[in-house]
Amino acid sequence: MDVDLPCRLELISDLPGHDERAWQVAWNPTKPLLASCSADKSVRTYSYRPSDHGSKSLAFSHVGTIPTGHTKTVRSIAWAPSGKTLAAGSFDSNVSVWEREDVSDSEDSGETAGDWECVTLLEGHETECKSVGYSSSGTLLASCSRDKTVWIWEVQPDADFECMGVLMEHSQDVKCVAWHPSEEILASGSYDDTIKLYIDDPSEDWYCFSTLSGHKSTVWSLSWSPQGSYLASSSDDLTIRIWKRVEEHKWKSVLELRGHERSIYSISWGVGKGASENLGWLATTGGDGKINVWEITAHKLFQETQHTKDPLSAKLLARVSGAHNVNDINSVSWCPRLNHSDLLATAGDDGLVKVWRVVPS
Amino acid sequence: MNGEIFNANPTVYASKRSARKSKFEAGQSLWIDEQYQPELSSESEVEPIDEDEIFGGFQAFLTPKLIQITHIVTDLIRFIADPEHPNSLEELRVVSAEQIKIGDNHIMVEFTPTVPHCGMSTLIGLSIRVRLMRSLPQRFKVDIRVKPGSHQSELAVNKQLNDKERVAAALENAALLETLEKCLEPVGGPNSL
Numbered sequence: 001m002d003v004d005l006p007c008r009l010e011l012i013s014d015l016p017g018h019d020e021r022a023w024q025v026a027w028n029p030t031k032p033l034l035a036s037c038s039a040d041k042s043v044r045t046y047s048y049r050p051s052d053h054g055s056k057s058l059a060f061s062h063v064g065t066i067p068t069g070h071t072k073t074v075r076s077i078a079w080a081p082s083g084k085t086l087a088a089g090s091f092d093s094n095v096s097v098w099e100r101e102d103v104s105d106s107e108d109s110g111e112t113a114g115d116w117e118c119v120t121l122l123e124g125h126e127t128e129c130k131s132v133g134y135s136s137s138g139t140l141l142a143s144c145s146r147d148k149t150v151w152i153w154e155v156q157p158d159a160d161f162e163c164m165g166v167l168m169e170h171s172q173d174v175k176c177v178a179w180h181p182s183e184e185i186l187a188s189g190s191y192d193d194t195i196k197l198y199i200d201d202p203s204e205d206w207y208c209f210s211t212l213s214g215h216k217s218t219v220w221s222l223s224w225s226p227q228g229s230y231l232a233s234s235s236d237d238l239t240i241r242i243w244k245r246v247e248e249h250k251w252k253s254v255l256e257l258r259g260h261e262r263s264i265y266s267i268s269w270g271v272g273k274g275a276s277e278n279l280g281w282l283a284t285t286g287g288d289g290k291i292n293v294w295e296i297t298a299h300k301l302f303q304e305t306q307h308t309k310d311p312l313s314a315k316l317l318a319r320v321s322g323a324h325n326v327n328d329i330n331s332v333s334w335c336p337r338l339n340h341s342d343l344l345a346t347a348g349d350d351g352l353v354k355v356w357r358v359v360p361s
Numbered sequence: 362m363n364g365e366i367f368n369a370n371p372t373v374y375a376s377k378r379s380a381r382k383s384k385f386e387a388g389q390s391l392w393i394d395e396q397y398q399p400e401l402s403s404e405s406e407v408e409p410i411d412e413d414e415i416f417g418g419f420q421a422f423l424t425p426k427l428i429q430i431t432h433i434v435t436d437l438i439r440f441i442a443d444p445e446h447p448n449s450l451e452e453l454r455v456v457s458a459e460q461i462k463i464g465d466n467h468i469m470v471e472f473t474p475t476v477p478h479c480g481m482s483t484l485i486g487l488s489i490r491v492r493l494m495r496s497l498p499q500r501f502k503v504d505i506r507v508k509p510g511s512h513q514s515e516l517a518v519n520k521q522l523n524d525k526e527r528v529a530a531a532l533e534n535a536a537l538l539e540t541l542e543k544c545l546e547p548v549g550g551p552n553s554l
Contacts, residue, residue: 021529039529072530072533073529073530073533075526091529091530091533127530128526128530130526146527146530173526173527175526191520191524217520218520218524236523236524262502263525287502287525326466326498326499326500327499328525349499350499
């Protein structure tokens with residue numbers, strides 16, 4: 001723990017249960033529910049509520065395990081914006097979509113409804129699916145694979161899905177997909193070191209309108225800024241890049257951050273807490289077992305008297321080393337729910353899911 | 362894999378036996394045995410990672426403990442079978458103690474394909490990675506690469522071998538795993554004599 005930083009990460013829950021490496025964590029956007037997926041082929045869900053000991057602290061508890069039925073690692077999970085549907089992408093190349101059998105619409109807790117049921121199995125990828133994600137409206141689902149493709153599915157009533165496009169732009173494995181927080185813009189990162197951006201042409205199909213080059217190795221993870229004007233990427237080249245939207249369909253690299261010694265597997269951009277003039281908090285993690293939290297601030301360019309290269313600056317807010325002991329950390333994610341924007345979850349090679357809170361040092 | 366032999370007549374070298382009698386020669390476990398384990402896995406001995414030591418000159422500060430780990434790593438990988446020859450990686454000089462670099466909690470294994478177009482390089486690298494992954498305590502981060510200049514697709518091979526997601530997926534592929542297990546059966550060691 002670096003004591004000279006303004007904040008620290010306080011461990012508030014340590015959730016065991018996966019028998020093998022945990023690959024990803026995903027917060028339900030509407031309910032107090034957290035999900036994780038693993039090489040053990042299961043998805044686990046955890047609920048949280050204010051603890052009896054104090055108003056600020058939260059108690060997490062395991063509420064269910066979905067065996068999924070996937071024959072290989074469940075690599076990625078994503079909640080629909082409604083919080084009622086969960087998609088899971090597996091190394092068996094399929095994507096499964098899960099809903100609760102008994103949707104009683106109880107908003108109080110995650111543990112009152114019935115069992116999770118697989119409502120659809122999306123088959124299409126030829127090899128391992130590596131990432132899945134819902135668009136902000138919840139009407140589109142994207143998946144990507146080692147087969148170099150990105151698939152866009154339209155979510156239709158009664159758990160029906162229609163493939164709207166198969167994008168074959170990358171020359172290697174596609175590692176991650178991420179939807180813009182408000183517009184129908186999709187980003188994908190790849191083993192070919194590039195990031196591609198796609199939109200729907202109303203008269204034609206989905207197409208790639210921009211390729212962001214600059215990383216010198218695999219792009220492992222992508223996260224849009226909460227307002228959508230920036231895109232952050234993390235890479236095996238040990239850098240984090242921030243790309244700024246300079247025109248409607250043009251993004252430009254404006255900041256490069258360093259702070260990890262091994263591959264940076266995951267990045268998450270949350271709204272943060274405190275000063276509203278900043279652009280939120282960026283959390284990064286990876287093979288070095290560190291979690292870094294950066295505060296991102298935009299400079300008002302017209303106020304600059306000197307020529308400034310970077311319109312953005314990043315200040316390291318908090319850091320934990322060995323956050324999962326000696327193990328790699330594969331995923332980091334900010335809680336998207338109101339009043340919980342200082343909560344962070346991580347998943348590691350030790351099979352653990354951990355929840356952290358950013359607190360002043 | 363498709364029956365093509367990438368190097369039909371490799372040079373076979375006599376296995377270099379160190380004066381120290383290895384656990385393999387003593388006919389003991391293929392894996393690190395109980396006698397070795399406590400020294401390697403004891404949490405109390407985990408030393409803070411000194412970044413300069415790891416990312417700078419690996420061998421500049423070789424303590425007796427690091428030398429011992431080098432020996433252990435060498436013993437773990439020397440008898441791995443070549444995928445297309447009845448020889449061990451050591452006999453073909455694909456691996457050698459000189460190509461193993463140890464830092465605190467970090468191991469870099471370099472290997473030399475017998476021919477620059479060797480299509481088996483990723484399988485050899487994967488077998489080295491799996492052997493070390495299964496045998497060493499988790500705190501060791503392992504990097505594997507072909508010797509610079511020894512392979513025409515050096516960067517591609519290195520990238521694949523160090524991509525944990527590709528490695529994880531490869532190990533869920535039954536056919537590949539079977540081939541891999543064959544490579545991990547000792548060759549030229551006590552069991553094949």
